[in-house]
Amino acid sequence: MSSSPDASSSLNGLRLSDTEKPKPSAEDLLAAQEEQQQPARPPPSAAPNGGLVAWLQVLGSWCLSFNCWGIVNTYGVFQTYYETQLLKDQSPSNLAWIGSIQAFLLLFIGGITGPLYDHGYLRYLLVIGSLLMVVGTMLLSLCTEYWQVILAQGLAVGLGGGCLFVPSVAILPTYFSNRVAFFIGLAGSGSGIGGIIYPLAFQRLLDNLGFAWAVRVMGFIMLATLAIPVTVMRMRTQPSAARKLFDVSAWTEAPFFLFAAGGFFGFIGMYLPLYYVPTYAIEMGIMSPSMAANLVPILNAGSTVGRIVPNYGADKTGPLNMFIPTCLGLSVLSFAWIGIHNTPGLIVFVLLYGFFSGAFLTLPFSTVVTLSPHMGVVGVRLGMACAAVGLGSLIGTPVGGAVLRSGWTALQAFGGSALLLSTILITSARIAKTGPTFKIKA
16 A cells, blocks of 8 residues: 655655754764763762761761860960960950951851862861861960961961861761751860860960960860861762852842841850950959969850750751840840959859850851751851851951950940840841741741
8 A cells, every 4th residue: 555645745854854964073972972971970868867977977076166166265265375474565456366367267268168068078178177277286386476376376277177167067967857956066065175175274284384385285185186077077978060159149038148147246246255254354353363264164164055955955946046045145144244243243154155155156057057948058058157257256356355445344235235236137037037926947
């Protein structure tokens, strides 16, 4: 049976059109071949939420916090020593720049290390950061001039901490999908323990061995504890595609923008008692210099509890809901500091302030996780948030030192006002995220 003319012509037309299709070029064939040879990256499996490897990441993060924030939280005893001994020709405001540069770099460098972590460079960040912190501390033991201390303690140690900080937080949500805030707080408690051990070691060794060897012993403690995360920490998921170095869209989201602005003003006021309360106790005749040196470890003891308990509750209420009373509590305590003029009152103040400051320093990171559309941008957004709040930590204590020229009440009111503004902005971020009701977890 023969085909109809119409069908034959249609068939010929189809064959003609097939032969007229352009052949792929050699470049296209090579690209297609390379694409086929690339192994398909499997989608990341669910977080294990336990097991030896997961808990080793918690241990590694704890050690990173022990050193990064433990050293920053120790600066109050250095400030007092510099004012009375090594750098007594410098003003308190000038000396505060050392610690504020260190804290600023720890946070601000997160804007770079966050994307690097997202691109899989965890190992490089751990090794480089650990070397910078240990070498900077060892060099500090040789310093006798202000500019030398700025370079060693401010820049070198600060840059090292900046390499280590974001990975210590960003790695935990990839191993734990349940109770993320609690595990971040548990790992962050290392900073409180570091803030107890380092100042006590410095003060005791300073009397027996002198400044140089007291600092060197701290450097050896760093070396031993930083070897642990370098050995055990591993990325569980690698990026499936090239990621942005900067997420511009985050600044167009009202909750994230208001949250970062609140963190900026909060960090302006939050560190003032940590830096200046020992000097306050001595100048007001409340405590002897040896007793006042213990205020920083006492504050950090409260901080250790504050990094765990509120974060445990944050898994039930949401970290943003928990962060609001934390900011408000710090503001109220800063204003209450104005009326404290005796030893029991000052000890209670630093314990309570340490508790709320511990929550203040750890809740933001689980909050960033909730403010991120997916885990692929957590590292980038953590870095962006850290860069914003780092600016607050940079200017807060030096400005506070300048305000101190007008008296202690002016300094205390300055810190309380900055923290009150932070509370208002964080509350606004909460409302922008889920509306005015606070019954919703956020």
